[in-house]
Amino acid sequence: MSSSRNNVVNVFDAFRIDLDEHNDRRERLIKSSRDITNLSKKVIFLLHRVMTTDDVSTADKDDRNARAAAQGREKLKEIQKLFAAVGAEVQGDRFWRYQRNVSPGLQEYIEALSFTHYLETGKLISYDEVQQSLTGELGESYFPLTTEDYLLGLSDLTGELMRYAISSISQRGGRMKANEVCTFVRNCKSDFEVFTPHFRELRKKQSVTSSSLEKIEDAAYAIAVRASEYDVPPEMLDDIIVRSVTS
């Protein structure tokens, strides 16, 4: 082997080690992101399940919200542990190198977290609150939260709220809930609109939000129309139906 080739081999050998390390780390983070996505989806499913399982004995809807949120919080903690591990991998300048690999899971997590937060408080979770949730015991951020991940995660929330509102209708108190969610999602849409020039992805998601909103509006409309016709207060309606179905 010529000495020049020898030289090249040595240089590239160093590259090989570096690139392999990078690829392995990337693979690990993609895997983590996928795990986080799956767990987050499970949280969302769980919330839907708890909120729509027709437990006639549980008359108090606040109670159910709290119970659902509590179960969600429990699972979110698991995810937060995974983020602690991700944080260790992306210290210093590494975060931005792997940001795109971390992002899908992070957005799904924000979707789950904001859904839980909504059930607890009826409010939209703030940027600082999300960043706070990605912080270790000593107050250190695992990594910086990008505005894009924050907004795209929230944008997906509106789809889940739509599902939640529609499923709720067949439940005690669900008719009221659909109205609340309707107003909430409408405000989300207005709020997000001003940020759309910054993110192409958000523009696409806004049209999904619009169609979710229309679905909720249609549901709220169907309720309002019937309530106007019979002129019965909503709480009484629930009782009438329960009696009719179980009789």
Next chain:
Amino acid sequence: MSSSRNNVVNVFDAFRIDLDEHNDRRERLIKSSRDITNLSKKVIFLLHRVMTTDDVSTADKDDRNARAAAQGREKLKEIQKLFAAVGAEVQGDRFWRYQRNVSPGLQEYIEALSFTHYLETGKLISYDEVQQSLTGELGESYFPLTTEDYLLGLSDLTGELMRYAISSISQRGGRMKANEVCTFVRNCKSDFEVFTPHFRELRKKQSVTSSSLEKIEDAAYAIAVRASEYDVPPEMLDDIIVRSVTS
């Protein structure tokens, strides 16, 4: 059943019979077209095979051309029989109803026929000759030949001629042949150009023809460059190579 429904049922029953008949005929014609396509492809393969099988003993290239064409003609007759059957299905106004279903096989047939014709005569087959080949013993056309099918079939011929020219190079006399084909395909390209405004499909195929032509030109070029360098007449070149390979 109400009488009005009865009425509707009767009307639609007639439609059903008509539509089923139409669909069955369409299926049969599509099947025929596919069979014709496959047979035509086999003719083309056969021609390539006969023309490129390195039979050192057959020194006379005209002889080989004739042999290939004869074998092609034999198989083309089979296809023509299928067209006779197609013709029976598409009498009167039916031809134009099923034209699109017949077309793919017809174009592939024209490709095979024109390839055979080229090997026999060194010329482009004419519209009337193609129509003539689709005529029964009593001189009746099976169906009218559209200009589009004629031109698109010929356009595909250039691709086969390219394959033929490139494969020929490694054979006795192939170097001359590449030059002939090159001129022929170049003329085809010019001739087709004026018809392109009429057919979108032909415009697409013209660019395929252009790239086939370039490939033949490159091959002809490689031959010319070497022949110029060594300054040996082409026939002698063949002998030198045969001697060198077999020694």
Next chain:
Amino acid sequence: MDAENVERINQLLDQDVELREKIKDQVTEFDKKTRTMTGLLNRIHSTPPDALPALLDSVRPTLESCRDVTAAIAALVPPNQFWRWKEMWSNSLRSAVFTAALIHYLQTGGLLGLSETSEILGIQAEWQDRFTLAIEDYLHGLITLVNELSRLAVNSVTLGNFEQPIKISVFVKDIFAGFSMLNLKNDTLRRRYDSLKYDIKKIEEVVYDVSLRKLAPSSKVDVAGAV
């Protein structure tokens, strides 16, 4: 290619170009007529029953004048080439079928058959290989009719006409049963037929609303009887 061959092909191509141009002029004409009729018939959704006959009468002259167009096209198309050119006018023809069938339904409550439609449009049997009303075009017209009737069911109720939705329901279900007898291939017709389900559902919901509120007292019997 030798000159003779080029000449031959050019001649064929020129013929086609010229013919296409001429047919296109007729189709533009046809299109205008169907657009006018569709515009007028759009008013059925806000016309009370008693004003309907006058509205339908106002459409008829245009419908009849379609015969001029069909005759003109039939005269242009060479023998046996019906299927070659029909794509050019099939949209207009389907609109005309829809118009004729809608008028007929609103007047008689019944379905206008294929041959009656042909007759109204002045299509003659001897044009067979140059201009005819293909089954598929007739069926497309019927699907447009059902689309329109589902809208009419809704608007009739708004106008206080509670009988109409029930009549429409019976009529449309008959047509739907007819369609479901056909083996449609995976083409536009099939897709449009599949979409009929939404129209039927809508009509059923209107009938439901009306029966639930007993707005058309005799309705329950009618609907059941129509099965």
Next chain:
Amino acid sequence: MDAENVERINQLLDQDVELREKIKDQVTEFDKKTRTMTGLLNRIHSTPPDALPALLDSVRPTLESCRDVTAAIAALVPPNQFWRWKEMWSNSLRSAVFTAALIHYLQTGGLLGLSETSEILGIQAEWQDRFTLAIEDYLHGLITLVNELSRLAVNSVTLGNFEQPIKISVFVKDIFAGFSMLNLKNDTLRRRYDSLKYDIKKIEEVVYDVSLRKLAPSSKVDVAGAV
């Protein structure tokens, strides 16, 4: 490459084309059967309860004849190639599942399980590697069932059957709860599952209307009086 080798390879290449052709013929057959059954079952929306058993009986022979098709396909598919070809018939199979489950519900009010469905369609355990009822196809069939039942809830009321919507409501909620326990991926199944919510909502509205109308006779007068 020796001639024998070439021969063998060519044979293998040709086989696939031919096999696809044969399976397609069976699928066309299968498709016809499911179309016939769907056409017949469409009548449930206008059939009063007492006439229902006769209607269901008229569908059964066709349903049973599906066994011939499944057996024919199973005989065609080479060992181990189930996954290679299944796309070809999955639409038909889902329709057959829907049909079987709908008949079962209308007769028993209960849900037809996966293995019972397999049995009805004559799918045998030993075909495992050539023809089986994949879970996803079974679930697609169930979703179609729910789609149809939401329509039935509406039409039952029109026919004066006020119990059916309530039965349907209970049955469908149960299925929905089942689906919500599954970890579905973001595929067609997930999207169709999402759409179930609208069916449930529709059914709920019917239950709502019926409950309020049924209520106390006195309040009924109020509402009815307002009409």
Next chain:
Amino acid sequence: MDAENVERINQLLDQDVELREKIKDQVTEFDKKTRTMTGLLNRIHSTPPDALPALLDSVRPTLESCRDVTAAIAALVPPNQFWRWKEMWSNSLRSAVFTAALIHYLQTGGLLGLSETSEILGIQAEWQDRFTLAIEDYLHGLITLVNELSRLAVNSVTLGNFEQPIKISVFVKDIFAGFSMLNLKNDTLRRRYDSLKYDIKKIEEVVYDVSLRKLAPSSKVDVAGAV
């Protein structure tokens, strides 16, 4: 290519690049304004009638400030090059048209004309070859208006305002009748016009629900009268 030639070409190419950059800055500005307005106007769906004037007043300053942008663009575009650059801002312009027309409808119940729209947006007749409101952009704005009003019809009912859908119905049908008289060729505008049918159907269904339930006692008369 001689140096001088290259020099001249480069100069022209650079000019275009620079100009595009500058127009883009203005369009970004324009976009921000229209998004702000759209965000605010989204609230009409949950605003009760009496709070509406205040909401509309809050949008007006931004609408008026659009004149700065149109003037800035008009100043940038070289003579005769309107058609070269207009694609860049047509989306924003259509949003602005929509906004102006929506506000006008909500205040007056009437349709804002093309020249009034131009005036509101400060577009001057002498800009003709540099910046003008093309008909197609105006019509796109109106279609967006109809899309929005169909949603408003639904949400008004939810808010207990049963008169609004009826007003909207009359207004939108008028616009639709106008559109159906135009010879739209097969482009985006045509496709969007076709989609108007869904909006109208939706509005008609709202009016239907309201009349069926006698929620707006006078409605029947109004609708029929408006025809």
Next chain:
Amino acid sequence: MDAENVERINQLLDQDVELREKIKDQVTEFDKKTRTMTGLLNRIHSTPPDALPALLDSVRPTLESCRDVTAAIAALVPPNQFWRWKEMWSNSLRSAVFTAALIHYLQTGGLLGLSETSEILGIQAEWQDRFTLAIEDYLHGLITLVNELSRLAVNSVTLGNFEQPIKISVFVKDIFAGFSMLNLKNDTLRRRYDSLKYDIKKIEEVVYDVSLRKLAPSSKVDVAGAV
């Protein structure tokens, strides 16, 4: 929308449709001419040097007749609307530029400038706002020229003309150097410019083959001298 308004809009829309139709007719004509020329010029690849002048002469009448088309289009386009319609003919125009530049190169060995090209095509300075030769169209024509010349380099060698590739090499490198000084943004032109590299490589390889084999004895000196 009041009738007058609709009337006015329709009039404007109709004008556009009619204009488009008329321009299209001219463009079809233009297209025919450029295709005829391209078909004829395709023969340069098999024409020996001494027969070339006759071939070029046979193309010239058609090239000159392009002036009729440019004049006709210029007469059709309304003032200030050049940028609105230019897409319609830019392909044909680029082909015409290519033709003119190829003939010029084959006759003189030099590059035809932008203004000379305009002149040959009869484009007049006072048409400025209706029909002009945009730089980008001129540059597209030149790129097509280089594409064609790389093929000619190859085919000249086949014809035994070993000087031509060397001349082409010098000419094309000059054009390429010109292009590389332009600030092309990332659009079609940029992509096509990038593709020029392949043409240059190809031509270099031909020159390489010729010099390696000393087929053009004086070549080495020439090429080096041309740098």
Next chain:
Amino acid sequence: MDAENVERINQLLDQDVELREKIKDQVTEFDKKTRTMTGLLNRIHSTPPDALPALLDSVRPTLESCRDVTAAIAALVPPNQFWRWKEMWSNSLRSAVFTAALIHYLQTGGLLGLSETSEILGIQAEWQDRFTLAIEDYLHGLITLVNELSRLAVNSVTLGNFEQPIKISVFVKDIFAGFSMLNLKNDTLRRRYDSLKYDIKKIEEVVYDVSLRKLAPSSKVDVAGAV
């Protein structure tokens, strides 16, 4: 849907995801091996004939270790699911076929058959339904072999080995003749087969050059003298 049922379905849905993950790991491993072998074999182009055996010996251990991967994959794939997963590893498998066939050619000058290739890669007949060497993958490997040999023909001459191109020429023509007997469809294989012609042409040019140079020493002087 009872809980047990849901549980089972969920389990099945999850299994696939996990299985894909595991197969992917093996494919990554497989890929590494083929990459290593390709890297080593790249040296054949600069290795003189006498050093070749040692080079081939250095590749053999990796080739043999491929058996571990094929065995691992065969163990993972569930019975009967070969066709479901094969896309995942077919690229790696084709590379392995290429490697085995190249080594075989360089050692024996002959073609490695399909079943011998299977054997070298440790693929066992009883895996039939889980892992087998499909004909199409074998053929892809052979085409890659021809691609590589055309390069080797060129480089052999540079290394002074004038026999190799002639051997390659005979071998490759034989393979080509074999391919030309196959009835290939219009797929990747067909396209890659078409490209073989260029490899043959290149090899032919080398044979041509070598034959002419080898020729009579006298004429060689002529040519060489001209340099």
Next chain:
Amino acid sequence: MDAENVERINQLLDQDVELREKIKDQVTEFDKKTRTMTGLLNRIHSTPPDALPALLDSVRPTLESCRDVTAAIAALVPPNQFWRWKEMWSNSLRSAVFTAALIHYLQTGGLLGLSETSEILGIQAEWQDRFTLAIEDYLHGLITLVNELSRLAVNSVTLGNFEQPIKISVFVKDIFAGFSMLNLKNDTLRRRYDSLKYDIKKIEEVVYDVSLRKLAPSSKVDVAGAV
């Protein structure tokens, strides 16, 4: 969203927008420099060996001035955000790497290492988290170098320099061997690396042509020795 939150996000977004604008200005500058250098270096293909040093000297000042740009960017990028913004300048940086490596090769015949390249471009170790030369950018530069050298091999022969192709062959094969040690993922780098094969093939063919004709008498030994 409460006002504070909106405020917070807007603040972050505004920062980003401003920073991007500033970096973009620097990248435009960088781009201009690399375009100038590439333009100059394009002349190596027609420059005889003895005129080469002067040509390379003419490029060096621009290359050195790149340090200003790298320093300016490094000053703009916030700590740890290197990977966030690097896409913006990576094309320019890769061109700069190519330029530096090409000059180095032409002067020394050797490969310019990563750290030496960094140094030439003035990239400082302490910028690590804001501006550094990533391995992937360095490798992209090397691939561009190989692309250019394959062209140079051809053109050197035209200029009568028969040693250069052989030197290039050895150098490029070394680089290729280096690349083949890396496990590249399926990205642009991988695709470009795969394309290197064509460059190597071309260079091999040139070396073949030269050796066959014994134009560089010592070449055979050299090439074999280089293995």
